[in-house]
Amino acid sequence: MAETTETDERVALPVINLERALEAILMIADDPQSLVSLATSLGAPVPAVRQSVERLVADYDGVDGGVQRGFELREVGGGWRIYVRGEYDEVVRDFVLTQNPTKLSQAALETLAVIAYKQPISRGAIASIRAVNVDSVVRTLLGRGLITEAFTDGETGAIHYATTEVLLSQLGINSIEELPKVSPLLDDGSEGFDDAR
16 A cells, blocks of 8 residues: 655545655646645655755756756756756757747737737727736736736726837847837828827
């Protein structure tokens, strides 16, 4: 019968292979994970997690005659994360560029443009500009990390949205100020957005 551990009020869990569990978590983590957060999530002591991480680093690096993997476990920003090994950056970049990324619908692009140029802006104001319901489109943009909830209006309770660093990265710009001006694209430059960016 497998040994079990019990923590707090959790149900007794079978003892797990700590290194395999760490791999599973690190494979899906978007941000570097600290030893403490890893230990807490696995209900394991920090020293044991530290030793397991060190063994994984050695394993991935091909220490002791093992095969060096195409990925590595690096400590960055106060935590650990799996990264592509440097010498495979170009291969991965080429692979990503040749894939057909999921494209945004026309409605999503239009909504994103309104938010980018008028931010921070409420859902109601976006719907007013576009003259359509934008609830599902806003959810899609939030889900993709292209926009974020900037703040909630204290009087109306309306959530105001703004763009994120992810959008800037996708557009290849450093600041929202680098977006092209809208006014030259309009017939006489007098209609459209108030500030005619």
